Structures are given as C-alpha cells and as structure tokens.
Amino acid sequence: MDSISLGSQVVQYIFTGLTVGAIYALVALGFNIIYNVTEVINFAQGEFVVWGGLILAVLAESLGIPLFFSFFISVGLVSLVGTVIYWTGIRPLRQPTILTMIMATIAISIILKGLAMFIWGKDPYAVQPFVEAPPVTLWGAYIQAQTFWVLGISVALVVALTLFYQHTLTGKAMRACADNPGAAGLVGISSGRMILFSFALSAALGAVGGAIITPITLMEYDRGAMLALKGFGAAILGGLGNFYGAVAAGFLLGLLESFATGFISSSYKDAIALIVLLGVLFARPQGLMGSSLQGDE
Amino acid sequence: MKRIGFVLAMVGVCAVTLLGSAQAADKEPYRIGALFAVTGPASFLGEPERNTAEMVKDMINASGGINGHPIELFVYDTEANATKTVVAAKKLINRDRVLAIIGPSTSGTSMAVVPIVNKAEVPMISCGASLKIGAPVEKRKWVFKVVPGDDLAVRLMYDYMKKQGIKKAAIMSVSTGYGISGRGQLNKLAPEYGIEIVADETYGPKESDLTAQLTKIRGTGADAIINWSIGPPQVVVTRNWKQLGIPIPLYQSYGFGSKRNIKLAGGAAEGVICPVSRIVIANRLPDEDPHSPVVKRYKALYEEKFKGEVSVFGGHAWDAMFQLAAALKAVGPDRARIRDYLETLQGFVGNNSIFNRSPTDHVGLGKDAYVMVVVKDGDWAILE
Amino acid sequence: MTMPLPEKNQTVTHIFLFALFVAVLPWVFGLSRATSYYTDVMVFVAIHSIIAAGLSLLLGYAGQISLGQAAFYGVGAYASGILTTRLGLSPWVGIMAGMALAAGLAYGVGLPALRLKGHYLAMATLGFGMIVYIVFNEFIGLTGGPSGFGEIPPIHFFGMEISSTLGFYYLVWTFALVVLWISLNIVHSRPGRALRAIHDSEKAAAGVGIDITRAKVQIFVVSGVFGALAGSLYAHFVTFINPPPFDIFFSIKVLMMVVIGGIGSIWGAYLGAALLTFLPEWLAFLEDFDVLAYGIILLAIVMFSPDGLVGLGSRVMGRIRNIKY
Structure with missing residues (x-):
C-alpha cells in the first residue's frame, strides 16, 4: 500500500509539467530564432534535440569524455549541423517562398532522422544525470536532481538570449533583419549571414534541450517529430516571434x-492541451503574447 | 507531364526485371516472402525478425537447401504501416510468386493482410501477437501464428501476484497496439485472480516523463504497478518508479526482457518483476527443458552473427522459418499442401513453445511460453 | 503561383485523354510479372490523388494551408467501416455518411480556424488532426482503438461485388476522375475565381464584394469531403482499418504531394500523389537507405523546381519548343 496527499500530488505535477515544459519552451525558442529572421518554421527543429542528446550519449557514455566537455562539444557539433543544413538545404533554394522553405525543412528533418538511424541505430541511449544526487523531497513530492538542471539551464538560456538580442551587434542585426530585411540590407547587414547565424543558434538551443533532457528521458533517433510538434504548439500559443511568449x-x-x-x-x-491551444487561437488569433500584426503574413 | 512519371516508372520496372533475371538458377529455388517492420515504430520487432529470417535462410542454403532447393527470401519493410504492408503483400504474391509469407510483424498489419492471403490462397505465418490473427479459424483458413498471446503472459503474472497477496493493481500501458492488447487482457483477466484494477493509465510511445501517471497511482492505494509497454517508456517508468521512491513492486510486460533495459535503467531496475521468454534466460535453462537446445542454439548463432543481444521477437521469425522449412521438406512447393502441413503440425519445438496445431487451432501454442523473473544484481533471477 | 488556365473544352479533352491512359495502364502493367502489382499501387495513387485534389484547391487556389487532411481521410474510413460492419449498411451509405460527417466537421472547424493566418492556421488544422487521431485511438468501443477492426465489406456496384484489384482500380479511378473534373470546374467557376482573388489579395477580394470567410469555408468543406471519400475507398479496399494511416504524418505527406506536384495545379496534385506513392516502391531496393534517398529526392525537387513537377515539366516543354523554332 502506498499513498500520497493531494498537496504532494500537486507539487509533483507542477515539477513534472515544468520539466517537460522546459523542453517545449527550448524547441519553441528555436523556432522563433529562425522565424524572426526568415518567417519560416523549421520543422527540423526537433531533430536538433535528438542529435544533441545522442551525440552527448556517445561522447559521455561510450567515449568517456567528461560530461562538461561532452556537453559543449555536442552543442557545438549540432550547431555545425545547423550551419550545414542552411548551406546545403536552404540557401540553394531558388525563389524561396515560405511554403517551399517549409517543405525543404520537412525534407531535411526526414534526412536528419534517417542519418541518425544509421549513425546510432534504433535503440534508445541513456546518459547519467549531470550530478549524482538523491531526489529532493519537497512537500511530500520527489523531484529528481536533473530537473533542477533542466530548469536552471533553460532559464539561464532565456536570459542569455535576451541579453544577446538587446546588447550585442549581431543580436541587434538579427532583429533588424526580422523587422525589415530591405532596410537592414541597406545599412550593410547581410541577411544571408544572419539566416545562417539563426540556424546555428537555434540548432545549438535544440542541442542544449536534448543534452539536458536525455538523462531523464533517454533519447532515440525518431523522437524529433513529436518534439517539433509540441514545440510548434508552444511557439504558436505564445505568439510567433515572441520569446517570452x-x-x-x-x-x-x-x-x-x-x-x-x-x-x-x-x-x-x-487532446486537452490541444483543445486549450485551439480555444486560445480562436479567441486570440495572434497567440497569447503575439502582437496583432504578427497574425498577418 | 503526367507521362514523365510513368516513363520513369517503366524505366524502374525494366531495371527491376533485369536484376531479377540475373539470379543464378541451379535447382529451382523455393521462394519465401517476409513482411517485417524493419523501420518505423515497431522496428524493435522487425529488425531482429529480418536478421533472424536472413540468418536461417543462409543456414539452410549453406547446408544444401531443402531437398536440394535453395531458399530465396524476399523481405519487404512494412514500417508497421497498413497501406505499405498491403502493397508489399500483393507484390510478394503477384510479382515474386512466393510459396508462403512470414510476418507481418505487428498485429495491425497482420490483420490487414489476412483477407489478401485468404483470397490469394497463400499460407501465412504471422509474427503478430493478437489472438484475433489466428481465430476464428473459418475466416483464417490460410493464416497461422507463432507468437504466444498476451493472455498467457498476463495469466502467469497474475498467478504470481495472487501468491504474493496482491489485491489491488494499477495498470499503465502505452497507447500502441502492443500496450492496448496487454491492457485489454490485464483488465479482462483480473477478476479471475481476485485482483481489483484501481488505476488504468496510458501514455504515448514517445512520452518523456511518467511521474505524473505514477503520482496519480500513488493516490489510489494500489499494492502493485503493472506497466505494459515496449521501448523507452518502460525504462523511463522504471527510473521514475525508483526516483519517486514508490514502495510497491513494479511489474513489467515480457517486452522488458532485454539486458539492455536493465542497463539503460541504470540500477533502477533492481526488483522489477516480469514474465520473460526462455531466450532471455537461455544460459540458465535446465537441460531437461525441451526448448533448451533450440533456444541455446538460436542465441549462440544470433549473437555470434549480429554482435548484439538476441531478442524474444527474433525468435518468432526463427520458429516461423523452421516451420515453413519443415513443410517444404515434407510436401514440396505446393501452397495448399504447405497449408495443410502447417495446420496439422505436431510436436514442433520452437523458442517459446511446443506447437501442436489442428484444424480448429491455428496457433497451437502450449501454456508455458513464459517464465517469471525478477531483476537482481543487474541480471535476471528466476522466480519459483 | 497560379498557372495560366486552359480553355474549358480543352480541359474536358485532357481529362478524356487521361482517362484513356488510366484505363489501359493495368493492361500495360500486366504485360510483365514485375509490374503486375503496380495496379495495386495505382489504386493508392487514386486514393491519394482524391485527398490531394482537395488540399490543392485549398492551398493552391484559396491560399489556405491545412495540416489536418488526414482527419477527414480517417473520418471517411471509420464512418464507412463502422456503419457497414456494425449496422450492416451498404458501403454506399457509409461513403455518403463519411462525406456528410466530414463536411459538418470541416464547416465547424473551418469557421473559426480559417480566420487564422499562415502558421497559425497550420497549427489549428494540425491540432484538429491530432485530436481526431486521439479519438480514433481512445474511443475503443466505437473504433476498436489502436487494434482497429477488419472485415469491412467490399463495395457492390449494380449487384456486382467489387473485390478484385482490377475491379476496384476502375471504380476508384472513376471517382478520381470525377473529382478531377469537379476540381477543375471549381477552378473555372465563379467561386473559383473568387478563390484566386483571395489568394492574390484578401483585402482586394473583399473590396470587390467577395465574402472571403464564406468562400474559404466552402472550399475547406470541399477538401474535407474529398478526404472522406478517399478514406472510405481506402477502408473498402483494404477492408481493415486502424489509426496509423490517418495520423498527422499522413497530413504532412498530402501537403508534400501538393507542393511537390506543383501548387496551383490540380493536375500537379495527381502527379505529386503518383510520385510520392510510387517513390517508396522504386527506392525499396535501397533497403534501409530508402528513407534517406526519399528525403534527398524531396529536397532536390523543392530546390531545383520550387513550382513542383508541373513547373519542371512546363519548363522542359518550353525548352523543347525553343529548340524547334
């Protein structure tokens, strides 16, 4: 016999929701970074999460490289994958319309998933938690230590991104491209470079998501599509282009x-989450925090 | 413009025909078809099945074939998708003219192919688990099955739970064919064993965290948790169960029977109880167990050839291939007589069972397909 | 991206020629054992073409995206399957009921959803598709859940049971050709012109008195009805249904058919359906590498011919003409 009080249950649900939600948030942020520069939803975003987790698993578990280094190597490599994707799959597009770019990202996600299947096979991979520690007890709920890493790193990333966009030249340039690509070009900002950078950045973000969640959930090659869909839901619900949203x-x-x-x-x-999402969209067509202008094409 | 596609199609066709005719023909090969979910959501079934079927084919051909006829095996990937499976089945029957079909891997795709093989009168040995694949026999004239039904595993598990004095159980299952089938049997058979189901939770095959489901279960006063899934969620639930410090035992389905799962759970699997197929505990099988020679031979051959752990699922393809080989050896390349042979197959020793089929039973499995085990010191320990 | 439209009587001629081509195709396939099963593949090409035609109208002519077409496909299949197996009704009743149900759903969802734009509309239709998929999985008493159900009866046509592949081939292609004819007529009709106006500019369309929401919802309903028809035909051909063929990945595949074929061309939808249905067959010899090749081919088409196979075809034809003169 085992039992748990209602209050403890609620605390447990909050932490479970926040852990899973952090990954949705990171994927949604990844969507926004590329969307803000290109107006394209990159459906390969979920694959970055998968690659981040799988590369980390190989480096840390199979090759025995310390976790700290493995983490950064993994993020760096996936960021490189993002760059390669831009060079080979997005930049060569002729007369790119939003729809053809979306199609291209879907094709890329199929390719990335196929590649992951060849490199890592179909079995799931595990990674040890960042720090071996017993679960924390909080009002009768048990919270695993990795949860705090997930939440902490996610929040730190949001802060870093905000600072980057507001205080660095590249960040400002990326914002300029999003607002008005023509004018940005006139003042000497290369929108091509900014798109390239947005792919690298959002790939890195996805990889971080994969790296921090894998110790909790394991990772296997075909998890990307589901993550992309959930993240897309979050990006839309928050209002496309809005980071805090x-x-x-x-x-x-x-x-x-x-x-x-x-x-x-x-x-x-x-179904419940989706119904709420649809309800919000029907009531506020621009999402929770999107400006009314962003609903327009 | 439309024609461009068809011109391409014709080019493709010519290439395929040429490739097909290039094969050497000494003594007319026996053509066998196989439909396995090699990729896609059920690749955990299809990949070892494909490997095993290819391995058995090579073994038979290396030893001179069946009455001097080599086996030619046509394997198509179904991706566990009914549409693909239907096309592939038609391809096997109309183009490859196979004598019999092994697979499909999943219950859903097997059900989609049943009407096709019945109509074309091609014998099929399904590797799906659902009881509906093999019954009712009147509507399954050409269909056979080698996989023990979930009811056997559930009965064995409930029997053990009853002895442990468990009265209230909480079910968790994955929302795929595998999970739903187990969930159905768990709910159906519980009253027979005096077990009350106090929670019946489900989750998706890509679920990343199951603490919410487990927390809900903790509020129900259950004496035991039964999880019925395959793939990552069964490891995630094991870890969550340990992390939450839940004091009641965790039972898993026979899908947990892989050393890899114990390793992935990273110590959390200690104490997990599950029914497993004999292949999982092959090394500890007593010699007097009649399955022992088959199981040990299969394990040794597979692990030598593929450098990976043998799985219960590949064993299904092993049983199916050898049943078919036996039929071909006895009656030759005649679909109707192969069917008749399979229908009256007696005393065939497979990985999971000794098969005794009859015109009223196209499955023919014994009742002792599984053994209860517990995870102890990172390995399986047999429960008496 | 709209293509120049051929004259109306020319359209009828084109359909007639295409019908002839489709009619003789099984006999051509039958010449070689290697291609005989292509008739089965062509049955799925027809089914996919019908659902793609609906999305092509919505996407190419009204400029509205939908990632929920598989839901209508599933509604048709389940309506046909459930009504014929549980209530013993005629498959024709099942097909009609499926189309009616899909029309109602499309109207109910379209009315609020089609006010949304771009990616927001994509998400709304995606969410709708996922919810319907969950219903297929969870309403076990009605749908059989993930295990599905079988023994769906074949279609009878004037007392003839259509259960052979060849019989079904002609039936399903008759439907596909009728859908083609209807779709091309919608394109040429007054509502069709209204739709293209919406695609070009909603504000301008509203300015000349077109009821935009009404026009968009109407075409969404048409696309839903086509999807349901395709689903019913699928159910009666395969005679077994379970949820996976109706998941959101099929919706994405239908979108790929339309885009790969050529947005703004109904013929393109048929071409895209044919390519994406045959491609896995041609790539099967690559075994596990087929997924990779599939992705690369899709990317190559998008990259080198953003207006799809139709655009590619017309450019090739243009080149050939230039050489002549």
Missing part, C-alpha cells in the same frame, strides 16, 4: 499535460 507557452503546455494526466486522464492529456 514561447517560454511561457512551453511551460503552460507542460503543466496542462501533467495536470490533465493527474486529474482527468492520461489518454486525453494531449
């Missing part, structure tokens, strides 16, 4: 799912 919506979706599981039914948790 994406983060808030990511956590909100994660919490919705865990509370729906706890208090309604785990079978319908995705």
Whole structure:
C-alpha cells in the first residue's frame, strides 16, 4: 500500500509539467530564432534535440569524455549541423517562398532522422544525470536532481538570449533583419549571414534541450517529430516571434499535460492541451503574447 | 507531364526485371516472402525478425537447401504501416510468386493482410501477437501464428501476484497496439485472480516523463504497478518508479526482457518483476527443458552473427522459418499442401513453445511460453 | 503561383485523354510479372490523388494551408467501416455518411480556424488532426482503438461485388476522375475565381464584394469531403482499418504531394500523389537507405523546381519548343 496527499500530488505535477515544459519552451525558442529572421518554421527543429542528446550519449557514455566537455562539444557539433543544413538545404533554394522553405525543412528533418538511424541505430541511449544526487523531497513530492538542471539551464538560456538580442551587434542585426530585411540590407547587414547565424543558434538551443533532457528521458533517433510538434504548439500559443511568449507557452503546455494526466486522464492529456491551444487561437488569433500584426503574413 | 512519371516508372520496372533475371538458377529455388517492420515504430520487432529470417535462410542454403532447393527470401519493410504492408503483400504474391509469407510483424498489419492471403490462397505465418490473427479459424483458413498471446503472459503474472497477496493493481500501458492488447487482457483477466484494477493509465510511445501517471497511482492505494509497454517508456517508468521512491513492486510486460533495459535503467531496475521468454534466460535453462537446445542454439548463432543481444521477437521469425522449412521438406512447393502441413503440425519445438496445431487451432501454442523473473544484481533471477 | 488556365473544352479533352491512359495502364502493367502489382499501387495513387485534389484547391487556389487532411481521410474510413460492419449498411451509405460527417466537421472547424493566418492556421488544422487521431485511438468501443477492426465489406456496384484489384482500380479511378473534373470546374467557376482573388489579395477580394470567410469555408468543406471519400475507398479496399494511416504524418505527406506536384495545379496534385506513392516502391531496393534517398529526392525537387513537377515539366516543354523554332 502506498499513498500520497493531494498537496504532494500537486507539487509533483507542477515539477513534472515544468520539466517537460522546459523542453517545449527550448524547441519553441528555436523556432522563433529562425522565424524572426526568415518567417519560416523549421520543422527540423526537433531533430536538433535528438542529435544533441545522442551525440552527448556517445561522447559521455561510450567515449568517456567528461560530461562538461561532452556537453559543449555536442552543442557545438549540432550547431555545425545547423550551419550545414542552411548551406546545403536552404540557401540553394531558388525563389524561396515560405511554403517551399517549409517543405525543404520537412525534407531535411526526414534526412536528419534517417542519418541518425544509421549513425546510432534504433535503440534508445541513456546518459547519467549531470550530478549524482538523491531526489529532493519537497512537500511530500520527489523531484529528481536533473530537473533542477533542466530548469536552471533553460532559464539561464532565456536570459542569455535576451541579453544577446538587446546588447550585442549581431543580436541587434538579427532583429533588424526580422523587422525589415530591405532596410537592414541597406545599412550593410547581410541577411544571408544572419539566416545562417539563426540556424546555428537555434540548432545549438535544440542541442542544449536534448543534452539536458536525455538523462531523464533517454533519447532515440525518431523522437524529433513529436518534439517539433509540441514545440510548434508552444511557439504558436505564445505568439510567433515572441520569446517570452514561447517560454511561457512551453511551460503552460507542460503543466496542462501533467495536470490533465493527474486529474482527468492520461489518454486525453494531449487532446486537452490541444483543445486549450485551439480555444486560445480562436479567441486570440495572434497567440497569447503575439502582437496583432504578427497574425498577418 | 503526367507521362514523365510513368516513363520513369517503366524505366524502374525494366531495371527491376533485369536484376531479377540475373539470379543464378541451379535447382529451382523455393521462394519465401517476409513482411517485417524493419523501420518505423515497431522496428524493435522487425529488425531482429529480418536478421533472424536472413540468418536461417543462409543456414539452410549453406547446408544444401531443402531437398536440394535453395531458399530465396524476399523481405519487404512494412514500417508497421497498413497501406505499405498491403502493397508489399500483393507484390510478394503477384510479382515474386512466393510459396508462403512470414510476418507481418505487428498485429495491425497482420490483420490487414489476412483477407489478401485468404483470397490469394497463400499460407501465412504471422509474427503478430493478437489472438484475433489466428481465430476464428473459418475466416483464417490460410493464416497461422507463432507468437504466444498476451493472455498467457498476463495469466502467469497474475498467478504470481495472487501468491504474493496482491489485491489491488494499477495498470499503465502505452497507447500502441502492443500496450492496448496487454491492457485489454490485464483488465479482462483480473477478476479471475481476485485482483481489483484501481488505476488504468496510458501514455504515448514517445512520452518523456511518467511521474505524473505514477503520482496519480500513488493516490489510489494500489499494492502493485503493472506497466505494459515496449521501448523507452518502460525504462523511463522504471527510473521514475525508483526516483519517486514508490514502495510497491513494479511489474513489467515480457517486452522488458532485454539486458539492455536493465542497463539503460541504470540500477533502477533492481526488483522489477516480469514474465520473460526462455531466450532471455537461455544460459540458465535446465537441460531437461525441451526448448533448451533450440533456444541455446538460436542465441549462440544470433549473437555470434549480429554482435548484439538476441531478442524474444527474433525468435518468432526463427520458429516461423523452421516451420515453413519443415513443410517444404515434407510436401514440396505446393501452397495448399504447405497449408495443410502447417495446420496439422505436431510436436514442433520452437523458442517459446511446443506447437501442436489442428484444424480448429491455428496457433497451437502450449501454456508455458513464459517464465517469471525478477531483476537482481543487474541480471535476471528466476522466480519459483 | 497560379498557372495560366486552359480553355474549358480543352480541359474536358485532357481529362478524356487521361482517362484513356488510366484505363489501359493495368493492361500495360500486366504485360510483365514485375509490374503486375503496380495496379495495386495505382489504386493508392487514386486514393491519394482524391485527398490531394482537395488540399490543392485549398492551398493552391484559396491560399489556405491545412495540416489536418488526414482527419477527414480517417473520418471517411471509420464512418464507412463502422456503419457497414456494425449496422450492416451498404458501403454506399457509409461513403455518403463519411462525406456528410466530414463536411459538418470541416464547416465547424473551418469557421473559426480559417480566420487564422499562415502558421497559425497550420497549427489549428494540425491540432484538429491530432485530436481526431486521439479519438480514433481512445474511443475503443466505437473504433476498436489502436487494434482497429477488419472485415469491412467490399463495395457492390449494380449487384456486382467489387473485390478484385482490377475491379476496384476502375471504380476508384472513376471517382478520381470525377473529382478531377469537379476540381477543375471549381477552378473555372465563379467561386473559383473568387478563390484566386483571395489568394492574390484578401483585402482586394473583399473590396470587390467577395465574402472571403464564406468562400474559404466552402472550399475547406470541399477538401474535407474529398478526404472522406478517399478514406472510405481506402477502408473498402483494404477492408481493415486502424489509426496509423490517418495520423498527422499522413497530413504532412498530402501537403508534400501538393507542393511537390506543383501548387496551383490540380493536375500537379495527381502527379505529386503518383510520385510520392510510387517513390517508396522504386527506392525499396535501397533497403534501409530508402528513407534517406526519399528525403534527398524531396529536397532536390523543392530546390531545383520550387513550382513542383508541373513547373519542371512546363519548363522542359518550353525548352523543347525553343529548340524547334
């Protein structure tokens, strides 16, 4: 016999929701970084998460490289993958329309998934938690130590991104491209370079997501599509292009799912989250925090 | 413009025909078809099945074939997708003119192919687990099955739980064919063993965290948790169970029967109880167990050739291939007589069972396909 | 991206020629054992073409994206399957009921969703598709859940049971040709012109008195009805259904068919459906590498011919003409 009080259950659901939500938020942020420069949704975003996790698993577990270094090598490599994708798959597009670019990213996600299957096979991979520590007990709920790493790193990334966009030249240039590519070109900002940079950055972000979540969830080659869909939901719910919106919506979706599981039914948790999402969209067509202009094409 | 595609099609066709005719023909080969979910969501089934079927084919051909006829094996990847499977089955029947079909790997794709093989009168040995694949026999004239049904595993597990005095159980299952089938049997058979189901949670095959489901279960006063899934979630649930410090035992489905799962769970698997197929504990199988020679031979051959752990699922392809080989050896390349042979197959020793089929039972499995084990010191320990 | 439109009587001629081509195709395939099963593949080409035609109208002519077409496909399949197996109704009733249900759903979802733009509309239709998929999986009493159900009866046509592949081939292609004809007519009709106006500029269209929302919802309903028809035909051909063929990845595949074929061309949708249905067959010899090749080919088409196979074809034809003169 085992039992747990309602209050402890609620705390447990909150932390479960925040952990899952952090990954949705990171994927949603990745979408926004590219969207802000190109107006394209990069459907290969979920694959970056997968590659981040799998590369980390190989470096840290199979090759025995210390986790700290493995983490940064993995993020760097995936960021390189993002760059290669831009060079080989996006830049050569002729007369790119938004739809053809989306198609290209879907094709790229198929290729990345196929490659991952060849490199790592179909079995899942595990990574040790960043720090071996017993779970923390909080009001009767058990929270694994890795959860704090996930939350901490996610929040740190959001802060770093904000500073980057507001205070660095590259960040400002990327914002300029998003607002008005023509004018940005006139003042000497190369939009091609900025798109390239946005791919590298969002790939790195996805890789961080994969690296921090793999110790909790394991990682295998075909997890990307589902992550991309959830992240896309969060990006839309938050309002495309809005960073804080994406983060808030990511956590909100994660919490919705865990509370729906706890208090309604785990079978319908995705349906419940989606119904809320659709409800918000029908009431506020630009998402929770999107400006009304962003709803227009 | 439309024609461009078809011109391409014709070019492709010519290439395929040429490739096909280039094969050496000494004594007319026996053509066998196989439909396995080599990629896609059920690749955990299809990949070892494909490997095993190819391995058995090579073994038979290396030893001179069947009555001097080599086996030619046509394997198509179904991706566990019914549409693909239907096309592939038609391809095997109409183009490759196979004598019999092994697979499909999953229950859903098997059900999609049943009407096709019945109509074309091609014998099929499915590697799916659902009881519906083999029954009712009147509508499954050409269909056979080698995989023990989930009911056997559930009964064995409940029997053990009953002895442990467990009255209330909480079910968790993955929302795929594998999970839903186990979930159905778990709910259906519980009353027979005096077990009350106090929670019935499900989750998706790509779920990354199951603490919410487990937390909900903790509120129900269950005496045991039963998880029925395959792939990453069964490891995630094991870790979450340990991390949450849940004091009640965790039972898993036979899908947990892989050393890899114990390793992935990183110590959290200690104490997990599950039914497993004999192949999982091959090394500890007593010699008087009639399955022992088959299981040990298969394990040795597979692990030598593929440098990976043998799985319960590949064993299904082994059983199916050898049943078919036996049929071909006895009756030759005649679909109807192969079917009749498979229908009356007696005393065939496979990986999971000794098969005894009859015109009223196209499955023919014994009741002791599984053994209860517990994870102890990072390895399986047999429970008496 | 709209293509120049041929004259109306020319359209009828084109359909007629295409019908002839389709009619003799199984006999050509039958010449060689290696291609005989292509008739089965062509059945799926027809089914995919019907659902792609609907999305092509929506995407190419009304400029509205949908990532939820698989939901209509599934609604048609399940309506046909459930009504014929549970209630013993005629497959024709099942097909009609599926189309009616899809029309109702498309109207109900389209009304609020089609006010959304671009990626927001994509998400709304995606969410709709995922919810319907969850229903297929979870309403086990009705749908059989993930295990699905079988023994769906074949279609009867004037007392004839259509259960052979060849019989079904002619039936399904008759439907596909009718859908082609209807779609091309919609393109040429007054509502069709209204749709193209929406695609070009919503504000201008509204300015000349076109009820934009109404026009968009109408075409969404048409696309839903086509999707359901395709689904019903699938159910009666395969005679077994379970949820996976109706998942969101199929919606994405339908979108790829339309884009790869050529946005703004109904013929393109048929061409895209044919290519994406045959491609896995041609790539099967690569075994596990087929996924990779599939992705690379898709990327190459998008890269080198952004207006799809139709655009590629017309450029090639243009070159050939230039050489002549």
